[in-house]
Amino acid sequence: MLFAHGFGCDQHMWRSVAPRFEASHRCVVFDHAGAGNAHPDAYDVDRHSSLDGYATDVIELCDELGLRDVVFVGHSVSAMIGVLASIRRPDLFAHLVLIGPSARYIDDGDYVGGFTDEDIDGLLGSLDSNYLGWSAQVAPMIVGNEDRPELGQELTESFCRTDPDIQRRFARVTFLSDNRDDLASVATPCLVLQCRTDIIASEAVGRFVHEHLPTSTFVMLDASGHCPNLSAPDMTADAIECYLAGASQPA
Amino acid sequence: MTDVEGPSTAFFDALLEDDPAELYETAPCGYVSIDSDRTIIKVNQTFCTWTGRHRDDLIGKQSFLDLLPVGDRIFWETNIAPALQLQGFGRELAVEVVCTSGDTLPVLLNLSRVDGAGSGRSVVRIAVFDARERRAYERELLRARRDAEEAAATSKHLAETLQRTLLPPSLPPIDGIEMAGVYHPAGDGTIVGGDFYDVFEISDDAWGVVLGDVCGKGAAAAVDTALARFTVRASAIRTRSPRRVLSDLHDAMERSDTQGFCTAVYLRVRKRADGIRLSMAVGGHHLPLLVGPDGAVEEFGEPGALLGMLGPPRLHEVNRLLAPGETLVLFTDGVLEARRGDEFFGEDRITEILQQSIGSSTQEIATTLSDAAIDFQDGHTRDDIAVLVLRAT
Numbered sequence: 313m314l315f316a317h318g319f320g321c322d323q324h325m326w327r328s329v330a331p332r333f334e335a336s337h338r339c340v341v342f343d344h345a346g347a348g349n350a351h352p353d354a355y356d357v358d359r360h361s362s363l364d365g366y367a368t369d370v371i372e373l374c375d376e377l378g379l380r381d382v383v384f385v386g387h388s389v390s391a392m393i394g395v396l397a398s399i400r401r402p403d404l405f406a407h408l409v410l411i412g413p414s415a416r417y418i419d420d421g422d423y424v425g426g427f428t429d430e431d432i433d434g435l436l437g438s439l440d441s442n443y444l445g446w447s448a449q450v451a452p453m454i455v456g457n458e459d460r461p462e463l464g465q466e467l468t469e470s471f472c473r474t475d476p477d478i479q480r481r482f483a484r485v486t487f488l489s490d491n492r493d494d495l496a497s498v499a500t501p502c503l504v505l506q507c508r509t510d511i512i513a514s515e516a517v518g519r520f521v522h523e524h525l526p527t528s529t530f531v532m533l534d535a536s537g538h539c540p541n542l543s544a545p546d547m548t549a550d551a552i553e554c555y556l557a558g559a560s561q562p563a
Numbered sequence: 564m565t566d567v568e569g570p571s572t573a574f575f576d577a578l579l580e581d582d583p584a585e586l587y588e589t590a591p592c593g594y595v596s597i598d599s600d601r602t603i604i605k606v607n608q609t610f611c612t613w614t615g616r617h618r619d620d621l622i623g624k625q626s627f628l629d630l631l632p633v634g635d636r637i638f639w640e641t642n643i644a645p646a647l648q649l650q651g652f653g654r655e656l657a658v659e660v661v662c663t664s665g666d667t668l669p670v671l672l673n674l675s676r677v678d679g680a681g682s683g684r685s686v687v688r689i690a691v692f693d694a695r696e697r698r699a700y701e702r703e704l705l706r707a708r709r710d711a712e713e714a715a716a717t718s719k720h721l722a723e724t725l726q727r728t729l730l731p732p733s734l735p736p737i738d739g740i741e742m743a744g745v746y747h748p749a750g751d752g753t754i755v756g757g758d759f760y761d762v763f764e765i766s767d768d769a770w771g772v773v774l775g776d777v778c779g780k781g782a783a784a785a786v787d788t789a790l791a792r793f794t795v796r797a798s799a800i801r802t803r804s805p806r807r808v809l810s811d812l813h814d815a816m817e818r819s820d821t822q823g824f825c826t827a828v829y830l831r832v833r834k835r836a837d838g839i840r841l842s843m844a845v846g847g848h849h850l851p852l853l854v855g856p857d858g859a860v861e862e863f864g865e866p867g868a869l870l871g872m873l874g875p876p877r878l879h880e881v882n883r884l885l886a887p888g889e890t891l892v893l894f895t896d897g898v899l900e901a902r903r904g905d906e907f908f909g910e911d912r913i914t915e916i917l918q919q920s921i922g923s924s925t926q927e928i929a930t931t932l933s934d935a936a937i938d939f940q941d942g943h944t945r946d947d948i949a950v951l952v953l954r955a956t
Contacts, residue, residue, distance in 0.1 A: 320640075433634065434632050435637045537644055543644075
């Protein structure tokens, strides 16, 4: 299983989900180029100016590690990165698990993505406002999590390496992408996990993805926010486990 | 004294014994507590006053995120929420809160997550600080930074463009002469340097070749470099004497507004059946090096005075036939005086490179020499570098 994080975080967001599958699967977590602890040289302004560049990274990662029959678990924008990768290399993937996916964030005619161009400008402004505060957010502090003190250290290091310029670019790539037409080309069976209240990817947006994928299962999680892998990790893992168990049963 | 101290102490004590609830309500910062749905479950009076909202409209009814502009909501869900889940706190997060007046209040938020033991539920406590002036100042800083980055990029582009106009885009092909030039700017290329070279046709069988170094850098040097290049071109048409050409250059520099001066090597080159006839004058510049077909290296020419200052310069003219296989190497002090610590690159290293250049093309020689000087300074070139190499074929 390959776990891909979304915009705004890094591989740490899988810390309570991925271990659940370690007994049954080879689990790989990674940081996208420009995020977390990824090598600074991995990020290329041109290559990563579209989700296709990130999809190429995923394909190269699978080839490099010799991964086959991959269960790709993509959160947020990584759901579409997985969609693109599976279209190009269907041979690599057994299942796609799409958590909080959106094929397009910006409204377009009858399509409701949930946001306007101005909203995305607002996000960039918000990133700018926190540009100066970035180091304050990541100041080395002891985390309240006393049973796992190593976590605080890890996070501080990882968050420190988030380059605000890359963050801005990734925000643009994420929120200005439109992958609605790609969905029909996905041959890999998919699981769409939708949070009950998610302002980033609403239920309508999740259902659009589900309805336009040729083979897809839709599961509503009783969780709020955009990151059930963090706020409701057990519920998330249960849903994936259940789906994979069902998929492996003979019809 | 005791009469005054008594009541004052009592007053102070009364302040310290403030009712905790009162302290919460009228604290000099806003307090908001939200549940995992982002719904406000507790709020203090300060926050209500700042935003013009009523407590009854907020508690249990209002999502805290809905009080933020959409951009901040996205930022919250993609950046703040994961951090809050992972590390349990957030510090100095810059967002805006929409007030009932329609205005937005720039605030900084400190957040801490409190987990209800065993309940699986958690509450996030938020301290809200009025940050109007700080944020205005920060925006100013950010704008200044962007402007500075933009100005630096524009300046680099201008410098590169200007520099290109001061050098020939490519050297003209001359029958019987193999020739190559290399230019490398100082530092990161944001400042126009004073090194220049030029090769141009004077008549059907004669060519002018000049390499020089105008003192200084930047706009003034660019003006002088352009002046030098065009003075040499104009003068070379009028006179066959290299000494005269450099003398004209001296006059032009002396008359220029910039009070600049320069060094230069000027060659008049003519193709002959037995090789290339060189006539050369040198003004204040290091003598060119002559490399024989066997790799023997020797200086060529006679030193002359700096151009553009100290009255009419003493200049000498030398003539020589450059036989086939012989190579003449012209370079600026960016090569000679390339420094590593207190050590100069120096003539010995140049000589050594040229001795080993047998079989190399003129392009290879020019590049090797320039690269060696750049590497010697670990890439941090303090001065620009120009190298011109010509060989009789």
